Amino acid sequence: MIELKNIYKKVNNRIILNNVNLTINKGELVTLIGPSGCGKTTTLKMINRLIRQTSGEILINGNKIQNEDAIKLRRNIGYVIQQTGLFPHLTVEENISMILKIEKVDQTKIDKKVEELLNLVGMNPEDYKYKYPSQLSGGQQQRIGIARALAMDPEIILMDEPFSALDPLTRNQLQDEIFSIHQNLKKTIVFVTHDMDEALKLADKICIMKDGKVIQYDTPDKILKNPKDDFVKTFVGENRIWNQPELIKVKDIMINNVIKSSPERTSIQALEIMKSNHVDRLIVASKDNKLLGIVTLRELKFSINENKKLKDIMKNNITTINENDSIVNVLDIVENQKIGFIPVINNDSSLVGLITKSSLLSVLSNQFINKEVNLYE
Ligand SMILES: Nc1ncnc2c1ncn2[C@@H]1O[C@H](COP(=O)(O)OP(=O)(O)O)[C@@H](O)[C@H]1O
Numbered sequence: 001m002i003e004l005k006n007i008y009k010k011v012n013n014r015i016i017l018n019n020v021n022l023t024i025n026k027g028e029l030v031t032l033i034g035p036s037g038c039g040k041t042t043t044l045k046m047i048n049r050l051i052r053q054t055s056g057e058i059l060i061n062g063n064k065i066q067n068e069d070a071i072k073l074r075r076n077i078g079y080v081i082q083q084t085g086l087f088p089h090l091t092v093e094e095n096i097s098m099i100l101k102i103e104k105v106d107q108t109k110i111d112k113k114v115e116e117l118l119n120l121v122g123m124n125p126e127d128y129k130y131k132y133p134s135q136l137s138g139g140q141q142q143r144i145g146i147a148r149a150l151a152m153d154p155e156i157i158l159m160d161e162p163f164s165a166l167d168p169l170t171r172n173q174l175q176d177e178i179f180s181i182h183q184n185l186k187k188t189i190v191f192v193t194h195d196m197d198e199a200l201k202l203a204d205k206i207c208i209m210k211d212g213k214v215i216q217y218d219t220p221d222k223i224l225k226n227p228k229d230d231f232v233k234t235f236v237g238e239n240r241i242w243n244q245p246e247l248i249k250v251k252d253i254m255i256n257n258v259i260k261s262s263p264e265r266t267s268i269q270a271l272e273i274m275k276s277n278h279v280d281r282l283i284v285a286s287k288d289n290k291l292l293g294i295v296t297l298r299e300l301k302f303s304i305n306e307n308k309k310l311k312d313i314m315k316n317n318i319t320t321i322n323e324n325d326s327i328v329n330v331l332d333i334v335e336n337q338k339i340g341f342i343p344v345i346n347n348d349s350s351l352v353g354l355i356t357k358s359s360l361l362s363v364l365s366n367q368f369i370n371k372e373v374n375l376y377e
């Protein structure tokens, strides 16, 4: 865990960082994002003590880093920067293994580690081990930069706009690479970027900075759904959430006040409820709010003379969706099962809402028709 507590940085009486507080849990990937000059790099370099704060404290796993040996600290913190910082006169193998050699790691272990790391970053060891950085593309150089940062198996990796200089295709590939490295190795990663798409794609949490301050620090979906102020709103971009449909949850778009009925009601009573609420389908639920079935207006009309109870008429094998599923799952059901009426349940299997084709349509059309509509209020 990394903790920044009340961090200030002053340079020539100018405040560069203004009371930054940030807790990054073990294994999280946090992106720092904000306009140029807002203090991202300064914050990052304080974590490996390349820059010293004017006041405040930084703790790693509860220990103040100013009490630690700076070199030892940096060995446990991988660092990847845009310019890669590879040594041009050293081969790929030598670049990756340099610190391991300084640490006097056994040569057979080094050879094995270099191979393992090259494979990890998607480069065939036999093809690339003996190449020099200048013989590699920008993307390949950055892969070597990542391999080198992982050489000492550090718990933490700091990355400062590592992919900004790459073309979009290569950038995307490396983002995927980092995502899977993070999933597989469970490193704590602090990743500076100025690209919101990149932040949304990678981050467990996003820290939005401005003028040396943390403006909002939260999960991507919270930032998209509840931007704290106009700065964040503008920074994130109008309607950005529609680029990330998997972040739109069923509970964000469902109808909350479901018209429902007890299974003991008669078809005449049910018909009355439907008429007065202008619905053509009725959800049948138990007293403790468990979904039992659905009756349609048509089915009711057929049985009206028999005056049956709903429990005898209702259809009870029903497709439901969980409130935490995404709009993508909803569209999947609508498309594949050709249904447009989906009760929503929570993790306790209680009925909490409803998605209908027309409610879905109105949510989807809002993004094109009325910018002012806020889905989440
Ligand atoms: N060595 C330095 N001396 C004086 N000012 C600096 C120095 N390094 C950075 N700054 C200033 O600190 C602010 C934050 O810089 P930086 O952390 O690099 O921002 P970011 O990475 O978000 O673009 C900027 O206004 C920059 O001009």
Ligand SMILES: [Mg+2]
Pocket: 040, 041, 042
């Ligand atoms: Mg920077």
